[in-house]
Amino acid sequence: MSGLKTINDFLTQMTKMLTDARSIRIKGRSFLAVVLAPDLPFDDWLVRLDDLAARSAGFFLGRPVVLDVSDLPIDRAQLKELIAELAGRNVNIMGIEGGRPSILGPGMPPALKGGRPVSDEAVAKEPIIELHNSEPKPSVPEARPTLQSVVIREPVRSGQSVIFPEGDVTIIGSVASGAEIIAGGSIHIYGTLRGRAMAGSLGNASARIFCRKLEAELLAIDGIYKMADDMAPGLRGHSVQLWLEGDSIMAEKLI
Amino acid sequence: MGKVIVVTSGKGGVGKTTSTAALGAALAQRNERVVVVDFDVGLRNLDLVMGAERRVVYDLINVIQGEAKLTQALIRDKRLETLFLLPASQTRDKDNLTPEGVERVITELKRVFDWVICDSPAGIESGATLAMRHADMAVVVTNPEVSSVRDSDRIIGLLDSKTMKAERGERMEKHLLLTRYDSNRAERGDMLKVEDVLEILSIPLLGIIPESMDVLRASNIGSPVTLADARSAPAMAYFEAARRLAGEVLPITIPGEKRGIFGKIFARRAA
Numbered sequence: 001m002s003g004l005k006t007i008n009d010f011l012t013q014m015t016k017m018l019t020d021a022r023s024i025r026i027k028g029r030s031f032l033a034v035v036l037a038p039d040l041p042f043d044d045w046l047v048r049l050d051d052l053a054a055r056s057a058g059f060f061l062g063r064p065v066v067l068d069v070s071d072l073p074i075d076r077a078q079l080k081e082l083i084a085e086l087a088g089r090n091v092n093i094m095g096i097e098g099g100r101p102s103i104l105g106p107g108m109p110p111a112l113k114g115g116r117p118v119s120d121e122a123v124a125k126e127p128i129i130e131l132h133n134s135e136p137k138p139s140v141p142e143a144r145p146t147l148q149s150v151v152i153r154e155p156v157r158s159g160q161s162v163i164f165p166e167g168d169v170t171i172i173g174s175v176a177s178g179a180e181i182i183a184g185g186s187i188h189i190y191g192t193l194r195g196r197a198m199a200g201s202l203g204n205a206s207a208r209i210f211c212r213k214l215e216a217e218l219l220a221i222d223g224i225y226k227m228a229d230d231m232a233p234g235l236r237g238h239s240v241q242l243w244l245e246g247d248s249i250m251a252e253k254l255i
Numbered sequence: 256m257g258k259v260i261v262v263t264s265g266k267g268g269v270g271k272t273t274s275t276a277a278l279g280a281a282l283a284q285r286n287e288r289v290v291v292v293d294f295d296v297g298l299r300n301l302d303l304v305m306g307a308e309r310r311v312v313y314d315l316i317n318v319i320q321g322e323a324k325l326t327q328a329l330i331r332d333k334r335l336e337t338l339f340l341l342p343a344s345q346t347r348d349k350d351n352l353t354p355e356g357v358e359r360v361i362t363e364l365k366r367v368f369d370w371v372i373c374d375s376p377a378g379i380e381s382g383a384t385l386a387m388r389h390a391d392m393a394v395v396v397t398n399p400e401v402s403s404v405r406d407s408d409r410i411i412g413l414l415d416s417k418t419m420k421a422e423r424g425e426r427m428e429k430h431l432l433l434t435r436y437d438s439n440r441a442e443r444g445d446m447l448k449v450e451d452v453l454e455i456l457s458i459p460l461l462g463i464i465p466e467s468m469d470v471l472r473a474s475n476i477g478s479p480v481t482l483a484d485a486r487s488a489p490a491m492a493y494f495e496a497a498r499r500l501a502g503e504v505l506p507i508t509i510p511g512e513k514r515g516i517f518g519k520i521f522a523r524r525a526a
Contacts, residue, residue, distance in 0.1 A: 154415075155457050157408050157409060157411050158405050158412065159409045159412055159413075174454075177408070192455075194455075
């Protein structure tokens with residue numbers, strides 16, 4: 001009997017899930033993290049860190065910190081000890097970069113990879129850490145973020161991805177079935193869109209998708225998805241622009 | 256220095272080996288020195304289509320491993336003096352194809368032959384990427400059918416990124432060879448039309464080979480179709496494609512579309 005009840009509960013839950021029309025938003029977001037790259041021996045390095053912390057109290061408070069241990073010949077115990085030492089100084093490590101799988105383990109921050117150096121402008125907005133230089137850098141007036149765009153002058157082939165979280169993507173050519181374009185801003189395609197296009201990938205509801213001929217497999221703006229089957233059939237094969245209104249993707253023919 | 260051509264497609268069974276043999280024999284009939292190289296280690300077929308399967312002693316892997324000299328492994332065609340085959344190994348593992356070994360063999364072949372035509376295996380694994388790595392130009396074999404077109408598109412992406420030419424920042428010349436084309440079925444919508452395929456792949460057209468029993472017949476007697484029956488429709492299409500490869504500018508004809516009233520009556524009676 002209890003088994004039957006469980007199945008019934010499960011079915012009720014399934015029905016509830018299937019009838020729930022709200023879509024799930026999946027978004028990417030990037031944060032600027034401070035990267036600490038310790039060197040050996042750790043004792044000396046910690047002394048210098050304490051020196052810095054003494055001069056600017058609370059520097060690491062509430063700040064995402066990534067530990068870069070690339071090329072350091074250390075074992076798991078040493079890493080664990082270092083993390084504990086840092087925790088004692090209120091430096092909480094959110095991730096470890098460049099660590100060999102053998103030195104990472106349960107209870108440790110997750111491994112991170114694919115980090116990119118940040119432009120000087122972006123770094124300027126954040127206080128700069130200089131462990132060797134005792135003179136604090138003069139503060140730089142806040143620079144306005146420059147809007148960026150990328151132009152691709154050839155067709156995007158099946159299996160290729162164009163990922164550009166910094167801004168708009170323009171393709172002069174077609175986007176093949178099985179190819180994908182992911183842009184932080186809008187996507188402009190002067191050709192046929194047969195693959196996937198995801199605009200406003202970092203949370204930009206005003207991003208739009210434009211294409212000369214719509215044959216897309218999937219469209220997304222700001223995390224709201226639309227599959228090929230959900231698109232109005234009248235739009236197929238036409239010049240179309242797509243934008244977001246609330247939680248739904250709107251589309252209209254151009255010209 | 257000879258030209259290195261890779262015949263590739265991504266998808267299997269679209270006519271890479273048939274096209275390699277037919278183009279090789281067509282170029283050799285222009286009195287140019289041609290070698291066709293089988294890169295399909297473990298699933299070799301080019302020797303069968305060339306009718307040389309009983310003359311294989313050494314193969315590409317033997318040469319790469321230093322167990323045989325290139326001259327020992329090359330098989331001269333019995334019908335054409337200037338046509339040679341470098342067979343693949345049927346028994347060895349494809350991991351024996353090393354990038355350095357392939358480079359050495361291709362460089363040596365380029366010195367002796369006008370054309371080095373590499374028959375790529377299907378797929379996008381190491382065999383296929385090694386076959387295309389040193390090519391000067393690519394012949395992308397495609398059937399008028401969606402899965403073949405998408406796979407070709409994938410391969411074109413690899414040709415533009417994984418080859419020596421691409422890594423040197425040069426542009427790889429790519430040509431589309433549309434095989435097994437049947438204009439009647441394309442007209443009825445059972446097959447993609449030439450312009451649909453060209454629109455999707457956007458690379459220049461080298462030729463359109465009509466669907467024909469002559470191709471299968473030629474393969475079965477171990478002869479490239481351009482040698483077995485030079486007057487057949489597919490052979491003539493391959494001859495034209497070979498002339499375009501050699502740099503001639505010829506108008507492309509879509510096979511079957513200029514058929515007169517005679518052909519129409521015949522087709523109706525056959526049906």
